[in-house]
Amino acid sequence: MTDGDTVVLDSGLTVRLVGMQAPKLALGRDGFASWPQAEEARAALAALVLDRPVRVRYGGERADRHGRALGQVFLDEAGGTWVQQEMLARGLARVYSFPDNRACLAELMAAEGRARAMQLGIWGDPYYMVRRADRPAAFAGRTGQYELVEGRVLVAGAAGGRVYLNFGRRWKEDFTVVIDAGALRLFSDSGLDPLVLQGALIRVRGWLDDRDGPRIEVTHPEQIEVLATR
Structure with a gap:
């Protein structure tokens, strides 16, 4: 067991538990x-899977650039616990998806949401709190971190083949979501x-990056959850 979202099978295959991201170790x-x-x-991951038979299922790109398999992992025994869902339900990971690997995200989001509502695991730690888009100062020192951000879109506009969702009137200081051309095709689909x-x-x-203020670049639709239309 190298970390909270990677397992090594007795066959030698290294499997990255796709669809979730556990807190990172320095390693x-x-x-x-x-x-x-x-x-x-x-x-927690070790307690779930170590020395137990598992099945790996694929729902998108099957390997990453490091040669790790990208799969959903299930215990191969009665009940067939879905490991990703269990880790999210315990509040020990966040949903983390890719444009070429987006299977099962609704079920994983639901498990994460229940854990977040009960403040289980990481959700009781301010490091992982959902940030407010209308408080850009709260992003200080968070550049390069994986973040969840909530807010009401003030302006949605297109320019240069991209869509920009602005959450404040000072676009060089306030939080922004950027959706590039490749992502827009997935949104259309x-x-x-x-x-x-x-x-x-x-x-x-x-x-989170910091180019003309804090922003997140979206590569696929599942990165955005619509909480209310108005």
Whole structure:
């Protein structure tokens, strides 16, 4: 067991538990500190799967650039516990998806949501709190972190082949969601026009950067949850 979202099978296959992200461990990386509750997540995953038979199912891209398999993992025994769902239900991971691997996300989001509502695991730690889009100062020092952010879209507009969801009037300082051309094709396929999100209350998840203010670049529709349309 290397961390809270990776397992190594007795066949030698390394499986990244796709659809979720556990708190990251430093694992000897220079200048990288383990995230809070990373050891707890690794211990919980070990208790679930170590020395137990599992099945791996695929629902998208089957391997990452590191050669790890990208699969949903189930205990191969009575009950067939879905490992990703169980980790999320315990509050020891967040939903984390990719444009080429988006299977089962509704069920995983539901498990995460229940744990978040009960403040289980990581959800009781301010490090993982859902940030408010209307408080850009709260993003100070969070650049490069995976974040969940909630807020009401003030303006949705298109420019240069991208869609911008602005949450404040000072676009160089306030939080922004950026949806590029590749992502817009996936939005079209899913039947969601992001321009209709003006005025909507949404939750977005992704990696925070700081280019003309704090922002998250969205690569696929599942990164955005519509909480209320008006």
